[in-house]
Amino acid sequence: MSLWVDKYRPRTLDDLHYHHDLTARLKSLAASGDFPHMLFYGPSGAGKKTRITCTLRQLFGAGVEKLRIDQRVFMTPSRRKLDLNVVQSNFHIEITPSEVGMYDRVVIQEILKEIAQTQQVDLNAKQRFKVVIINDADTLSRDAQAALRRTMEKYMNNMRIILCANSTSKLIAPIKSRCLLVRVAAPSSEEMQHALEYVAKREKFTLPPEASQQIIEDSNGNLRKAMLVLEALKMQSPDMSGPLSIAKPDWETYCHKVADMIIQEQTPQRVMDVRAKFYELLSHCIPPTVILKTVAERVVDKVDESIKADVMHWAAFYEVRMRVGNKKIFHLEAWVVKVMSLYKHSFYGIELDDFED
Amino acid sequence: MSRKSTTTRKRPANVLSQSARKLLEDDEPMPPPAKKFKPLSSALNMFNIDSPKSTQTATQRKGKGKEKAATPALPPTFSGSQTPGDESLWLDMYGPMDETDLAVHKRKVEDVRHWLSEASDGGSSGKLRKYRRLLVLSGPAGSAKTATIRVLSKELDFEILEWQNAVSEGLPSDEDSDGYANFEGAMDKFQAFAARAASCRTVFSSETSSSQTSQANGSQASSCKRRAQLILLEDLPNLNHGKTQERFHSILEGLVHSPASIPVVIVVSDAGIRGATGDDVALASGPSRKEAIGVRSVVPPDLWRSPYVTEIKFNPVSATLMKKALHSLVAKHSRTSSHPQPSKELVELVVDSANGDIRSAIMALQFACVRTEGKPKKKGRQHASQPLIAMVSRREQSLAMFHLLGKVLYNKRKGDxxxxxxxxxxIQRDKELDATLKNPPRLPTHLEEHERKASRVDVEVLYADSPIDASLLSLYVHQNYTQFCNDLNQAEGVSDWLSWVDSNGGDQWYQTNPNSFHLITLGTLHSLPSPVPRRSQQMYKPEFFENLKMCRESEDAVEDVVQWLSGIAQTDQSGAGSTRWKKSEVVMELGPVLRARSDLHASGSCLPPPSSHRLFSNLTFSRGQGSKAQLAEEEVPPESSIMLDGDDSWDRRHSASSETRGGGWLEEDDIED
Structure with a gap:
């Protein structure tokens, strides 16, 4: 029994619940035969990937749903071995180059070259080109983006690229200008409500409006998260009545508690305590950028107006260092110490009366 | 780009050479710590590059050279290049003969014996034989893994078929005329070996063992009785090469699933995690991590998850066990030879410095005895030779990690x-040192906050003597600096320096900042208070590596869940078009659902998610401090000892998960049979 998110994921463009004008546009694009490179962008859980798969289906028919997952091995110039999971059908291939970190350029080059050099041999195929889907395009390194840029022009004959990204700000301009940009916005509350009710109907239970309202508020425009929460809730209390408590993921509450620790006390000893917590978070595979962001947002909520800007400034500053450096914990901690010292100074600089907890 | 990097690389060389010249010109600017042992200066010289050669050093050289030559070619093949007067290595002469000789914890021996006996007769139920196909012995070097398997196979009457990579590749060997005439790739040979070992069991048992396997025990070849066999793989092919690894994996799977059912034993020495800059990159950047040979790279992943594989982890040999073993070895030795027995203190010194590696301990002991044997007249100066032995036997890098950190973190300055x-x-020495230090020029008023007294720490000397590289130093400093700070400003300085140095330079070796050691040291010294108040601070080992290990485990768990997700999506008829989940999505959003599903499964309804998901989805906030490993004064910068005393909670969790796994397949076992 698969998760509801997977089970009730729309398969065709007609099934999609919202953004109907976008759907119409995608449909006419797929029909026109002149399909461009595309860049889907929008917040997490808005339905980018779902729209991509639906478009593919529109392009190629049901054959595109016959997927196989391969593990491919790539070799870097320094003879290091990289494993990458590749999802592909006869008509498309889907890769997530960010899984191999800074060696993404190698993967991009190898895969694109391979696809570009093979012609579509299936005579029944609706289109003459294959599609390469690149997930997490905004985390591609500069090198990889540069490699992409050239190939996009060169192999236009038998390949189209669909990029999927959260924001376009980290993509270089030449790539953006070569793609048709498609923004997939987060669904509105009504649209989410509609989708949740659809699932409830298919699962044959009634979803009380209060419950769905609570889920929607909690999920913050992320439909995937909303579906997951719905499923978890249904499993916990099958009748979905009474006061519902939406369980936040453990890591989120944990991050909030870490932020509280930072505000409670500012001493070198506390730095050690916070570090232990960070280590714990990191060892649970929570991405360091997410940790920094979550903790920083919580800290900003709690501190005085005057240092809010500084807290965020340093968060951004150390996030950049974190991307460049190897030992994430150093940068997380450096930020914490910075914030502690900022907070302490503002605390003692101004009189105490503003800071009753 | 390249031009830039060369210029930056050039600079430190100049700096270094200048400072080296200065060192030579200045008359003893700062006595190195080892100067304490005055009578030993000649021995110290041995480690320096150019030194006046006394007769004593000459003999030592010889001894050292021998040790070096002997180390790589350890047990049975080694025969040549020995010093006259000593027949062979003690390692070979006094290897363990039975269980009582083994310097391994009884329970570990029992585990291995249990496995072996189950492999031959199937355990109490008689059914387990099927699952006792592959045993992996892992542990640090010199923890008596191979010795255990040899002793036990002798006891349980197993014939060992051992694979050894041929050295003379492509050249016709004088012993074997058949196999080597045509060139045969190493992996072809290995495959042939595996095939032969697995199939030629009854008829050619003696011939197999003579052609490609070692175990030159005369009585074995002649005995025509059918004996249980086991395949021992210790000398593994080059698994860093992708193709070789693939082939090795397929051969291994073939061996495990072959009908002849010969148990396979693989001995894997932990390569250990190092903090070197290059490795860091490999460690830090996710999946490209299969550099070091670990158990997971030796055994193919599907096999690893299957019930056919058992892993037994060996710990470094404990001090008491090693002392016992060395004493019995010495007793044996004195029975056979007329040489004087090494003193008790010496044995203890060797044990202390061996760091759980019994092989190096025996080597050091033999070497130490060779030396004293050569100079019987020195008998009265036993006391003097002790530190010498300690110096000789200890690994080179052990140059007091503890003192290095102390120098950096206590931040002593002139006039403290x-x-x-x-x-x-x-006190006297400090005074003399202070006299040589020049006061730095006064800073202008706007920079007054940066004014410090002259430091007693000479970074260049520290750099030259340091046993560890900058990356590892930064981890140690990071672990310990907070205790040495009085307030947040100082902590801010240190942490910012650490962060800056870590993010400076690139990923390639030519992009790394060559000055990072100096920057970390000087930055730390500049930021720390002066003088650092003594609060009985304790040094700890970095938690970084343990954390990394746990992170790896969780990543594997995430992968398990991703596979589970696509698995259930495929069983569902409607799930044909579903895509693969992203790892970050799984980690960050799937936690509650996974937990709910697991709970639901407890009441028994649907396919449960892999139990390992708790490794990343379950995070409880506790006030307690994680247990930290303290750094001992004599600590060697650890290759493997980082894992000696692991985090409790980790062990607990790990054992829990392995228990459930074990439980899972035992049930299956009953169903199948």
Missing amino acids: APAPSASAKD
């Missing part, structure tokens, strides 16, 4: 009041 525990001699 001596520590209350300092002896008069220490």
